[in-house]
Amino acid sequence: MDRLANRLAHRLTALGVGVGNVVAVFLDQHSDRIVALLSVRKAGGAVLLLDPSYPQERTAFVLNDSGAHLVLAHAALAARLPAQGSRAVLLDTDSDTQSDADAGPDAVARAALAQTPVPEGRSQDLAFVTYTSGSTGRPKGVAIEHRSLVAYADAMTRVFTGTGITRGRAWGSPSRWTGAAGMPLRDRHVHAGDGHSLVPRREA
Template sequence: LVVGTQRLSYAQLDARANQLAHHLRSQGVGPEVRVAVLMERNADLVTSLLAILKAGGTYVPLDPAYPRQRLDFTLADSGARFLLSHQSLLASLKLDTQGVETRCLDALPEGVSALPTSAPATSVSEESLAYVIYTSGSTGRPKGVAISHASATTFLDWALSTFSPAQLKGTLAATSVCFDLSIFELFAPLACGGAV
């Protein structure tokens, strides 16, 4: 994972995601528990998405560039139990987080870095939800589209059979995390040894 001058190896990314996943599991994240993610495009964003999936949860991406009203709507409509973000971003956006447990990655308990770097045990099935992405909706009102692990895996299988590892060795993640194309940009390269 390459973000500006920051570089994370697969081992580093996996260890960080696993530690955060253990923390999320201890907080009650598991199958069908929705976790909203509101972050700038950085290493914490990818780490968080992986951690939620490893914990067995369902991620709900929020793009900080979207209007506040849309973010508030998505957060409330999605039924997210948790919101992962950063303190400065939450302070600047002033979202309505009523009923949502907020966890800021820059203010996690010190013990998180001492948690296991191995993946936690989960009981996720193919039918379990992997993520919920909000479309603009045909009526102009955003609509959540729930994607199962089976559907996400089918999409990634297609990507890996269509594009060679050489073609995916360095993929630019330029699409908003709120669009399905971000699944290809983030997870296809990581699934075949490429760099994001």
């Protein structure tokens, strides 16, 4: 998976993705979504995670408002994307995400693309973009910098492995803090260490 993400990251770089550029991920729960998230980070871009179940009008608005010029998707979902605007990169028809075999005449080139790219960046660069529900009007974008993610991850580590919570259940949002870390596991259990687990509220 890491090698596939590296290859896709190199392709994103070739398509113009650099530090702070927003790339949308428009995928259902699938291993390709993790590959897509990792590839955007490896290319230095900022992740905009889109839910395919949302209305097309919302998707179109968010893509336009965020300035995302690429959308990582599957062919079956591409029809739900706006006809104009962001360019779709189809992961299920792209050789960069279909095989991890470094054999054949292109073995040397593929092996080179499997190497981890090292984009230049700073702690204040954009890492993640998320949008409010829009229940009181239009959705509003929230820009999250790398330093904010680091601080959040550090805080969560301290909370769930320290002495502030006794062994048992604690209210939390798995989709929020695992999504911010680049691993969206919505509606799944998340093990936080020291015997604690974060679970969806409806299961608690």
